[in-house]
Amino acid sequence: MRAFSLNLVSNISRGSSLSPTKTSSWLSKSGLYAFGFYQRGNGYSVGVFLAGIPEKTVVWTANRNVPPVSGNATLLLTDADGRLVLQTEQDQDTDIADISQTASYVSMLDTGNFVLYNSDGDIIWQSFAYPTDALLPTQILPAPNELFSSLSETDQSTGIFFLRMQRDGNLVLYPIGNPIPEYAYWQSETYDMGDKGSLNLDLDGRLYILNATGFTSKNLTHECLEDREPYIC
Incomplete structure (x- = not known):
């Protein structure tokens, strides 16, 4: 299994990106949770997982019924319009978060909640509002x-x-x-x-x-x- 690189950053600004084969995840402040790519079969999916334990248990998955992507994919918080998109080698952009406002920055919280903020610091999208198969403490x-x-x-x-x-x-x-x-x-x-x-x-x-x-x-x-x-x- 490929070793992932984790990036510990509190607030992630526009223009930041992740790749399955390079910096693959953004960590929460304590390092307990991470948001980004995780290995799924022969490919990769995007989600939130427990980075602080060996099992790397997945607790939330974006677009869970979409097939895994290859190692050439990129997850990008776009600089121009503040969208969080998954870009594949087929030049297809898939939105991770459906937002009506521009995201200024994102953050992986220690609660396991992945959050998008506008320029005023207001939450415009959060993974806690769209659970998949797990409920986390405080959720x-x-x-x-x-x-x-x-x-x-x-x-x-x-x-x-x-x-x-x-x-x-x-x-x-x-x-x-x-x-x-x-x-x-x-x-x-x-x-x-x-x-x-x-x-x-x-x-x-x-x-x-x-x-x-x-x-x-x-x-x-x-x-x-x-x-x-x-x-x-």
Whole structure:
């Protein structure tokens, strides 16, 4: 496996770029998380992963169902219009973030959130708002958002299950293609919370559902296996 080069920079300015075979990632301040290229099969994908552990666990993937790219690809925060784009050898540009404003700089935060900012320092896009298959500490899954499983630990394409925080306040695990109660694999049985319910994960590993008034509707942590590590349910 190719050794990646990681670049520890707090704020990444326009004109900065990454390459699978050179500087491949931008690190968070502590070095725990990284954003950039990671190896996927015989190619590379773009995402956020845990750089501070040997496994380099992927926690977010951009355009997850797009095939991996070759080592000649470039990830660029464009100087002209502040777009974060993936450029391939076929001269195709794919946007990593769908933004309506110009990004002045980007940052990989120690929370695992990859963020784009405008010239006033306001957040215009963040990976926490578009989760793929993982929820990180301090991240919130509001209704009616979903987490979709990956095909495997090494293939982050969309798998066969999804977890939906429903508008009725119920958190439900469905098979893809059959999002109806009869086919649900699991549900939290929390109802009538309005459309402001959310799934939350705290830094201490507590996983819980908040209702529309901000009170805990259900603590899910006790439903996890006792011998598992924090953050894993």
